[in-house]
Amino acid sequence: MNFKEVSGGVCAPAGFTANGVHCGIRKNKIKKDFALIVSSVRASAAGVYTQNLVKGAPVIVTKKHLSDGYAQAIVVNSGNANTCNSNGIEIAEGMCEMVERVSGIPANDVAVASTGVIGQKLDLSPMLEHIGELYEGLGDNSSAAAEAIMTTDTVKKEVAIEFTLGGKTCRMGGIAKGVGMVCPNMATNLIFITSDVAISPAMLDKALKEDVKSSFNMVSVDGDQSTNDTCCILSNGLAGNEPITSDGAAFRLFRHALNYCTVKLSKMLAKDGEGATKLIECKVVGAKSLKAARTVAKTVIKSSLFKAAMFGADANWGRVLCAIGYSGAQVDISKIDVTFISRAGEVKVCENGFGLDFSEELAKKVLSEDEITVLIDLKSGVFKSTAWGCDLTYDYVKINGDYRT
Amino acid sequence: MNFKEVSGGVCAPAGFTANGVHCGIRKNKIKKDFALIVSSVRASAAGVYTQNLVKGAPVIVTKKHLSDGYAQAIVVNSGNANTCNSNGIEIAEGMCEMVERVSGIPANDVAVASTGVIGQKLDLSPMLEHIGELYEGLGDNSSAAAEAIMTTDTVKKEVAIEFTLGGKTCRMGGIAKGVGMVCPNMATNLIFITSDVAISPAMLDKALKEDVKSSFNMVSVDGDQSTNDTCCILSNGLAGNEPITSDGAAFRLFRHALNYCTVKLSKMLAKDGEGATKLIECKVVGAKSLKAARTVAKTVIKSSLFKAAMFGADANWGRVLCAIGYSGAQVDISKIDVTFISRAGEVKVCENGFGLDFSEELAKKVLSEDEITVLIDLKSGVFKSTAWGCDLTYDYVKINGDYRT
Numbered sequence: 023m024n025f026k027e028v029s030g031g032v033c034a035p036a037g038f039t040a041n042g043v044h045c046g047i048r049k050n051k052i053k054k055d056f057a058l059i060v061s062s063v064r065a066s067a068a069g070v071y072t073q074n075l076v077k078g079a080p081v082i083v084t085k086k087h088l089s090d091g092y093a094q095a096i097v098v099n100s101g102n103a104n105t106c107n108s109n110g111i112e113i114a115e116g117m118c119e120m121v122e123r124v125s126g127i128p129a130n131d132v133a134v135a136s137t138g139v140i141g142q143k144l145d146l147s148p149m150l151e152h153i154g155e156l157y158e159g160l161g162d163n164s165s166a167a168a169e170a171i172m173t174t175d176t177v178k179k180e181v182a183i184e185f186t187l188g189g190k191t192c193r194m195g196g197i198a199k200g201v202g203m204v205c206p207n208m209a210t211n212l213i214f215i216t217s218d219v220a221i222s223p224a225m226l227d228k229a230l231k232e233d234v235k236s237s238f239n240m241v242s243v244d245g246d247q248s249t250n251d252t253c254c255i256l257s258n259g260l261a262g263n264e265p266i267t268s269d270g271a272a273f274r275l276f277r278h279a280l281n282y283c284t285v286k287l288s289k290m291l292a293k294d295g296e297g298a299t300k301l302i303e304c305k306v307v308g309a310k311s312l313k314a315a316r317t318v319a320k321t322v323i324k325s326s327l328f329k330a331a332m333f334g335a336d337a338n339w340g341r342v343l344c345a346i347g348y349s350g351a352q353v354d355i356s357k358i359d360v361t362f363i364s365r366a367g368e369v370k371v372c373e374n375g376f377g378l379d380f381s382e383e384l385a386k387k388v389l390s391e392d393e394i395t396v397l398i399d400l401k402s403g404v405f406k407s408t409a410w411g412c413d414l415t416y417d418y419v420k421i422n423g424d425y426r427t
Numbered sequence: 428m429n430f431k432e433v434s435g436g437v438c439a440p441a442g443f444t445a446n447g448v449h450c451g452i453r454k455n456k457i458k459k460d461f462a463l464i465v466s467s468v469r470a471s472a473a474g475v476y477t478q479n480l481v482k483g484a485p486v487i488v489t490k491k492h493l494s495d496g497y498a499q500a501i502v503v504n505s506g507n508a509n510t511c512n513s514n515g516i517e518i519a520e521g522m523c524e525m526v527e528r529v530s531g532i533p534a535n536d537v538a539v540a541s542t543g544v545i546g547q548k549l550d551l552s553p554m555l556e557h558i559g560e561l562y563e564g565l566g567d568n569s570s571a572a573a574e575a576i577m578t579t580d581t582v583k584k585e586v587a588i589e590f591t592l593g594g595k596t597c598r599m600g601g602i603a604k605g606v607g608m609v610c611p612n613m614a615t616n617l618i619f620i621t622s623d624v625a626i627s628p629a630m631l632d633k634a635l636k637e638d639v640k641s642s643f644n645m646v647s648v649d650g651d652q653s654t655n656d657t658c659c660i661l662s663n664g665l666a667g668n669e670p671i672t673s674d675g676a677a678f679r680l681f682r683h684a685l686n687y688c689t690v691k692l693s694k695m696l697a698k699d700g701e702g703a704t705k706l707i708e709c710k711v712v713g714a715k716s717l718k719a720a721r722t723v724a725k726t727v728i729k730s731s732l733f734k735a736a737m738f739g740a741d742a743n744w745g746r747v748l749c750a751i752g753y754s755g756a757q758v759d760i761s762k763i764d765v766t767f768i769s770r771a772g773e774v775k776v777c778e779n780g781f782g783l784d785f786s787e788e789l790a791k792k793v794l795s796e797d798e799i800t801v802l803i804d805l806k807s808g809v810f811k812s813t814a815w816g817c818d819l820t821y822d823y824v825k826i827n828g829d830y831r832t
Contacts, residue, residue: 076752076760076780106748108781140745141782249749326731330824340545343511344654347481355481375481376513377546416821419735 025183025282031164034182034195035218036260037062039160042170045152047101047144054170056149058121058156059096059214064131065258067093068227070234071251078103078250079110080117080134087118087130091223093256094131096214097121098171100199102144104136105249109143116146124157135212135252137173137199168197171212175199179290181283187275188263192219196283200291211238213253213287219276220259221266229277230255237284240316240409241292242324255280292410293393297417301393302332304409308400314351315407318398321349322409329414332394337362337385339371342396357401364391430588430687436569439587439600440623441665442467444565447575450557452506452549459575461554463526463561464501464619469536470663472498473632475639476656483508483655484515485522489538492523496628498661501538501619502526503576505604509541509549510654521551529562540617540657542578542604573602576617580604584695586688592680593668597624601688605696616643618658618692624681625664626671634682635660642689645721645814646697647729660685697815698798702822706798707737709814713805719756720812723803726754727814734819737799742767742790744776747801764804769796 032040038061045056067088071081087093097117104110118132136144159166168178182195196215221229230253238253259265266272293301304323309315322328325345331338339360346353360372366387369380388394437445443466450461472493476486492498502522509515523537541549564571573583587600601620626634635658643658664670671677698706709728714720727733730750736743744765751758765777771792774785793799 074749074752075758076748103745106745106777106781140749141777249745249752326823333824340508340511340654343481344479344545347479347654353480372511372546376511414824416824418731419738419819419821419824 025185025279028182028184028193030162030182030195031168031180032059032195032197032214032216033162033164035193035216037218037258038216039162040167041156041159041161041163042166043152043156043159046148047099054166055100056152056156057098057167057170058160059167059216060125060160061094061216061256061258063258063260064092064094065256066091066221066223066226067133067254067256068223068230069133069252069254070230072248074249076106076249078105078136079107079114080104080136081250081252083111083114083118084133084135084252084254087133091227092131093133094127095121095125096133096135096254096256098135098212099149100137100171100173102136102138102142103140103250104144106141107143113144113146117149120150120153124153133254135250137171137212137250140249164195164197171197171199173199174296175294177294179287179294181286183279183282185275185279187219187261188272190261190263192261192263193217194279194283196287198287198291200294211248211251211291213238215255215283217255217257218259218261219257219266220261220263221257221276225266225268225273226255226257229273229280233277233280233284236407237281237288240320240407241288242320242409242411288410292412295412297415297420298412299392299415300332300413302411302413303395304398305395306398306400307406308402309405309407310352310403312405312407314353315405317349317351318346318353318400319407319409321345322396322398323411326414329411332389333413333415335386335389337369337371337380337382337389339377342398343372343375346398353400354402359399359401361397362388363395363397364388364393366391430590430684433587433589433598435567435587435600436573436585437464437600437602437619437621438567438569440598440621440663442623442663443621444567445572446561446564446566446568447571448557448561448564451553452504459571460504460506461557461561462503462572462575463565464572464621465530465565466499466621466661466663468663468665469497469499470661471496471626471628471631472538472659472661473628473635474538474657474659475635477653479654481511481654483510483541484512484519485509485539485541486655486657488516488519488523489540489657489659492535492538496632497536498538499532499536500526500530501540501659501661503540503617504554505542505576505578507541507543507547507549508545508655511546512548518549518551522554525555525558529558538659540655542576542617542655545654569600569602576602576604578604579701580699582699584692584699586691588684588687590680590684592624593677595666595668597666597668598622599624599684599688601692603692603696605699616653616656616696618643620660620688622660622662623664623666624662624671625666625668626662626681630671630673630678631660631662634678634685638682638685638689641812642686642693645725645812646693647725647814647816693815697817700817702820702825703817704797704820705737705818707816707818708800709803710800711803711805712811713807714810714812715757715808717810717812719758720810722754722756723751723758723805724812724814726750727801727803728816731819734816737794738818738820740791740794742774742776742785742787742794744782747803748777748780751803758805759807762806764806766802767793768800768802769793769798771796
């Protein structure tokens with residue numbers, strides 16, 4: 023499925039505006055830390071959240087506010103995760119209430135997210151001081167919002183596409199932040215997607231829940247699952263298509279569009295993993311079940327030894343087999359083929375579970391690129407899955423070993 | 428239970444001799460790479476092995492040779508894991524057969540282990556050339572054997588204790604190698620324990636299988652499970668105690684002695700983890716079940732973010748809570764207390780799931796020591812568990828990112 027990429031990020035779909043400012047939660051004055059995304063009309067809304075038992079207060083509040091299937095705005099701060107704080111819920115609700123005061127959008131139609139250090143009290147006052155400025159500046163400023171949610175992200179992450187659905191031109195946009203931290207702390211993924219497609223809350227929820235299984239849930243930078251992970255989508259219907267209320271061609275197209283955006287953002291998240299120098303894609307084919315394909319792909323992409331080998335451009339395929347072996351997936355080791363692929367070419371290193379003689383020179387060339395695919399053929403079925411990650415580098419340790427202050 | 432530590436490693440128990448030489452699998456001539464441990468009489472034998480679906484050929488051969496519950500020798504090489512090789516079984520059997528030729532011990536009473544790079548053919552000829560020298564040199568040379576099994580280990584790991592059982596003086600000794608590699612490759616744990624206690628194969632097997640759950644299985648350096656992990660124990664009965672053939676006081680004492688040795692070796696393995704500068708001990712108390720205690724301890728010790736924080740002496744307790752939250756164990760987050768402890772003192776950082784005001788200065792002092800305990804009180808039951816690991820450092824990445832050649 024081909025989609026036309028357009029500019030504008032979360033503001034590309036009709037009716038959406040955004041902004042990001044520095045309010046002062048973060049000490050660095052040139053770093054924006056407060057973002058707002060608003061739809062001109064109430065939108066169908068859905069969210070998926072961290073499975074961690076320790077949940078940030080904003081996750082709890084957003085879940086509640088989206089429980090009726092509708093929302094109209096998303097407010098986010100970086101610099102403090104508002105997690106493990108005794109007054110966290112009150113603060114998260116306070117952020118939604120200040121949006122209501124300036125915009126008239128009811129607080130319970132506002133989604134809220136926070137990212138940053140855990141267990142430090144979050145003070146509303148810097149946000150109260152700057153909510154007016156944030157709201158007044160709403161416009162075609164997806165980039166400002168994308169910047170304001172960044173922590174140790176080195177690049178902002180935005181996508182937007184255009185497609186035709188039921189004869190109407192529709193758009194979808196997204197921004198994301200990944201594995202990074204303020205002081206530093208958690209590796210929190212926040213993803214916000216907007217769309218002007220008309221779709222019922224139930225179908226939007228279904229699309230998002232199904233989609234993340236093959237997109238964001240297949241991304242791993244360090245295997246640590248944040249307390250604040252949130253992916254939230256608003257779809258406001260302004261494209262004027264006949265509303266999607268059930269399965270069918272329109273819903274399938276919507277799901278394809280969503281997957282285009284989420285996979286694109288997933289790759290951006292993986293490539294900008296803390297300290298990463300390379301995007302690693304693990305493509306598993308020939309699996310007996312979808313579950314086995316996903317388990318193998320995810321386990322390989324998470325292996326510290328494999329990731330360090332990719333950093334060193336070392337075709338150490340034994341580590342790939344080793345990870346498959348401890349993944350828990352039922353596979354026939356004696357059938358496995360492993361091939362490394364990049365712009366520079368491809369090199370098959372393992373066939374039927376045993377090593378092949380291969381050119382170390384070619385392998386080094388292939389693995390020295392900044393986007394590498396490891397293709398694993400299990401030769402036992404028709405299921406496949408792809409996971410995205412990055413290499414493990416000195417800088418990962420540096421970023422995460424530094425003092426918080 | 429207090430045990431008297433003695434010298435001698437695996438040669439401390441009556442009837443055991445050992446040796447280690449350089450045979451040439453490794454290019455570095457000052458690095459021993461070929462080891463042998465022999466009992467003067469046939470011994471009860473038990474082993475536990477990697478759960479990885481990809482198993483080194485020596486694992487398969489040792490399992491077979493120990494299946495009757497007896498063995499008399501252990502032969503080991505470093506420099507090549509003999510894994511994912513089409514002729515691996517033949518080579519591993521060949522190593523046992525060469526022991527038979529020089530010693531008369533039947534090949535099927537020989538345990539075999541290999542550690543090093545995966546998927547490269549292992550040639551018997553360097554070992555054939557040196558098996559005579561290795562065998563002739565057998566004596567009180569536990570240290571030479573401990574050195575010969577090292578890969579990127581920076582120190583050799585030996586322990587030996589003396590205790591009285593049924594009125595007889597008994598001894599137990601062990602050597603281990605940990606997370607290291609030759610060229611580099613797998614993080615293989617090999618542990619060999621000897622004892623002169625008289626114990627039936629069935630009870631020895633029971634003791635070992637139960638023991639590893641609270642010792643070696645609670646060690647994590649990088650979460651990658653090797654294809655060659657092997658822990659093997661020979662107990663030859665020369666202490667002359669009344670043979671242990673069932674549960675009871677003597678068996679309990681044997682289990683305590685075994686646990687003393689295995690926990691000691693576990694800590695040595697963790698402390699010498701690749702690139703590690705610190706031994707991290709995660710002690711979980713107050714759990715609702717033993718399983719929950721172990722799951723929490725193991726998950727925290729494996730968290731890359733937590734490990735990097737320990738490297739940086741950063742009291743980032745949010746990462747501890749985060750790891751508990753995604754461990755899968757059913758815990759009540761609102762009851763959790765977290766305390767960091769070391770020689771320099773202790774500092775409680777989290778109570779009932781929320782952060783405490785604590786002295787950052789004291790916390791830094793506590794965490795700057797080279798042995799740190801993180802104590803997690805779940806306050807929900809009486810079960811406890813301890814896991815051992817290490818910090819995540821630049822050197823881990825360096826060791827594992829380097830080219831194999």
